[in-house]
Amino acid sequence: MFVNIVFILVYSCSGPIKRNTLNMKLSKQERANSASEKNSKSMCDYLLVFKNGNKIIIRVCLIFYNAKCVCLFQPVLMTGGNYIREGRDSSKSTCLVLSPQNTQEVGALAKILKLFEENEVNLLHIESRPSKRQHGHYEFMFECDPTTGNLDVATNKLRESCEYLQVILRNHNDNKKLGESVPWFPRRIRDLDRFANQILSYGAELDADHPGFTDPEYRKRRKYFADIAYNYRHGEPLPHVDYTKEEIETWGVVFKELSRLYPTHACKEHNHVFPLLIQNCAYREDNIPQLQDVSNFLKDCTGFTLRPVAGLLSSRDFLAGLAFRVFHSTQYIRHPSRPLYTPEPDVCHELLGHAPLFADPAFAQFSQEIGLASLGAPDDYIEKLATLFWFTVEYGMCNQDGELKAYGAGLLSSYGELQYCLEGKAELRPFEPEKTCLQKYPITSYQPIYYVANSFEEAKAQMIKYAQTVPRPFGVRYNPYTQSVEILDSKEQIEDLMTCSNQDMQVLIDALKKLATESN
DSSP states (O other): OOOOOOEEEEEEEOSOOOTTSOOBOOOHHHHHHHHTSTTOEEEEEEEEEOTTSOEEEEEEEEEOSTTOOOOOBOOOOOOTTOOSOTTOTTSOOEEEEEEESOTTSTTHHHHHHHHHHHTTOOEEEEEEEEOSSSTTOEEEEEEEOTTSSOHHHHHHHHHHHEEEEEEEESSTTSOGGGSSEEEOOOSBGGGGGGTTTOOSBOTTOOOTTSTTTTOHHHHHHHHHHHHHHHHOOTTSOOOOOOOOHHHHHHHHHHHHHHHHHHHHHBOHHHHHHHHHHHHHSOOBTTBOOOHHHHHHHHHHHTSOEEEEOSSBOOHHHHHHHHHTTEEEEOOOOOOTTOTTOOSSOOHHIIIIIIHHHHTSHHHHHHHHHHHHHHTTOOHHHHHHHHHHHIIIIITOEEEETTEEEEOOHHHHTOHHHHHHTTTTOSEEEEOOHHHHTTOOOOSSSOOSEEEEESOHHHHHHHHHHHHTTSOOSSEEEEETTTTEEEEEOSHHHHHHHHHHHHHHHHHHHHHHHHHHHHHO
């Protein structure tokens, strides 16, 4: 069994370490000497000097198990707390995150490796770190090849001997023998880069029945927009797009027709925000707003941001973005031959339908609750959550002042269906997540059924309650300060959460006291 093991302890560092800034290997002589002893250990310090003058001292501890180890050290910036390496999401690897019962015991790791060897499991990558679940303990991550050996047997034996074990799969259905496995999900906002380009359809390619299929110029523009999305990375400015005259005219037709209907058909939250978008983001009949301007506006309102995407994402990936208050938005526009129809989401759908509501605090929180509920959820629950998203964020309706109003983006960006949904031709049902999530729906025609919410606040409370039914062995919490998702599955983490809640409660009590004093 060939095992690649590297433990790194950083003693001092001045300046950031960037990806691919160094590539270091042990010499052949060092490897030969170290491998000459069975179950030997080798430790050495390296002083690395970067081109920009930064220095770092790294201690590398190499463990050679059964004299069969090939060591290659390529330090990269790991995404704090996220165990899976960049670029391996679409692979069939399985990750085991575990904490031995006694991490301080000499040979604890060797015992685990022995178990993998006995079951002929090939290890692709190993990491260690201090445990976030219990102070003073350590955790190990093993990335395994599930196609070799008896990984299910090894996993069951590890459960018996470890204090904590979690199985993480990118593709949840790859191996059903591993027990309570958890599909991979992003832990930090930059992890969205890992799947943003894994689109299911469209992008630069078009189906034969697409209005622009036989238009070479339109297909060229679609490739231009797809390339923008493919090359985008989190933290970069959203690319500025120079739209053509024909594209602006198409936008103008849609903008003009929908603007006439909004005052009587759209919910009050949409009608409150829409004039602000006109004022702050250059929403006009003769101008297509830039994603960066709209994203900045939304961030100031609710913390939501936009990022470009080339086409349709899977339900799991799309919903995961909402957990971080990130909405994946297209930048291309529908074909000019049919300005009031599109078989796919386009910039009209995103900016006229979705963007205004993401500026409303209650709706933003409701959308994030759907995203948080999806993290680590089984596939059947992802389908249910996607259905809830469809009947709310896309095609939702609500009661306001005794009248029906539309708040779903699919309605607010469709001139025809925005009128149809209020004509009494479709069936209206109350929004009840437990029932709504089971309803089938068409995607190429007007909806025969719409679900009506009494308010966003009530819908949010219903979603929070429904999220509690998602079968996963942990809770999740979004940390807005670090833009990361925290897994809540230990006593220490719950205590930290209670401390934060107590601090917020003290702020609330102090504010109430001051208000009471002023009123007196």
